[in-house]
Amino acid sequence: MRPTVHDIASEAGVSLATVDRVLNGRPGVRQKTKDKVEAAVEKLGYVRDVAAANLAKGRIYPFTFILPLNDNSFMQALDEAVQQERLRGRIDRTQIDIVRVPAFDPAALAAAIDQVAETEIAGVALVGIEAAQVSAAIGRLRARDIPVVTLVSDLEDSARDHYAGVDNEAAGRTAGTLLGRFLTGRSGKIGILAGSLAVRDHANRLKGFRHVIETGFPDLEILPAIEAQDDSARSRAMVSEAIAADPDMIGIYSLGAGNRGLIGALETARGNGREIVTIAHELSDHARKALESGIFDAVLNQDAGHEVRSAIRVLKSRADGLDVIAAQERIRIDIFIKENLP
Amino acid sequence: MRPTVHDIASEAGVSLATVDRVLNGRPGVRQKTKDKVEAAVEKLGYVRDVAAANLAKGRIYPFTFILPLNDNSFMQALDEAVQQERLRGRIDRTQIDIVRVPAFDPAALAAAIDQVAETEIAGVALVGIEAAQVSAAIGRLRARDIPVVTLVSDLEDSARDHYAGVDNEAAGRTAGTLLGRFLTGRSGKIGILAGSLAVRDHANRLKGFRHVIETGFPDLEILPAIEAQDDSARSRAMVSEAIAADPDMIGIYSLGAGNRGLIGALETARGNGREIVTIAHELSDHARKALESGIFDAVLNQDAGHEVRSAIRVLKSRADGLDVIAAQERIRIDIFIKENLP
């Protein structure tokens, strides 16, 4: 049987309380006593039972997730993933509060952060918006020693502890390579559909995409980006117009949300005999159906559940003063085509 | 604060022991008492603290993993993943034994299974080999009510409880679509490199691949499969020869292990001005480097760690007599290209 604190205590000839002090690096133990305990730990190969420790501590980690009020499928999936983990809180001793703020509103986000900072909290996760006031609010949280993780969308210049999200430039490069290769031997133009290039994520994706196409696929030309604010009706209208206007458009990279409108436009185009190779982001139900029907050729995905769980793991580690194994927390860029749909 | 067994007991006006009996469906409780307890559970929204329960039970799940002694990278990764989980056993109360048997040896595997059946065990995971004697041995395990999960390689006709691995036919279809699309506009022949088509996994991959190419890419012709027993030197020689023999070979699908030899052959071919679009399986270090250098164009991967953890979750559920949510245990087919390498 594996050794317990009792074994350590009797081996070292001290009490349980002292063992606990040494094990948890609490102050008020003579060096000599500490040595005895450490020797016993070493000798018996003691490993702490974390579950039992948590039970005894009755410790609960109160975390707050600040999420945007956004109706696109991905943000909804993210919201649901957080709610899911919230329920699991009973078992993993987290107490997750969700605060929702208007989307794309830096002032609202900063205000929400400041409000959260007033509460008794062990960590905060939030979807970043690139803005000085947001960075400043994060700085104030960190000044109070509250761990902060950015989720999905980073704020590189802020004091956040960790970013739980995808490398968007790499995602753009991935899309570029796939689209370029799917169009092997053809020459023509590529349409870009974005929410807004003012959003760092979208800009980064486009940057990576552009780099790959320009350096690797000289027969393809990238058209100026269509910014449709991730709005479905708008996307549909603008993409339809662009397709009609340019018979040479043979591919589209949709790097934002708003896929529903895009799918409508592509279906219409297909009706008119135009098959356009398309790569989009986020495996929503719509995107899945579009893959199945051949309207989309590939979909890049980030797993919202993974991101949320990673954020929680990191916040817990931080709250416990432990280090994070960065490699283990890297969020993958999933590639889905019709054939490997999960 | 969330309710505990104490709250249920006082609400229902019974003792802790009775609450426990009802909660765990143990016999010897009057229906009327049971009703009272269940009403209290309902009313207070009680949810059991699994960690505390395990602590009290002192329960440990002794599982045995039977793994092939195989030096290919994937099997080594699998072995390491099991060792990893073995270490975590201290925290998640599993006690994992690893038994290693010669690879591709049905008699040895069957013997190992029978030997394990003699021990006090809560579940067995094993890498399947298609053979009647193996199925029979699994049947004997199940007859003793020991849960069995096949890992990586299934035995559909056996009595195993669950398969923790990838849908290999879908993997083949995925490879076919990618290769076909990467070769858009070109016509030529596709080489197939397999370990042995007697291995069901390899045969299934080829089946899926063939289906996609034959129905979707009429300009591509699949050459007879090269079976190199996953041996590096052999793979290298046979692939080199095949490339030299057929100037029309423009693509290769490598559906087994033995990638090192394949990479060597492709590098030589490249030196001779032959660029062959290649898709392989399993993201080993060699495969990763081959992606980075452009020798491989895509790699399909199954995550050994996921498979092992899924197997453990399923075995635990079975041991506890719980159902498994199949959708949650599905193992994904990961697509990696140079740009989305993790």
Next chain:
DNA sequence: CTGAAAGCGCTTACAG
């Protein structure tokens, strides 16, 4: 600086 005792939420003999 150190220890004895109670308790976290559950389960398990044992007694009745």
Next chain:
DNA sequence: CTGAAAGCGCTTACAG
């Protein structure tokens, strides 16, 4: 059929 008490491996006041 039901209950009182002890214990799982830890931590935490409290006392000294």
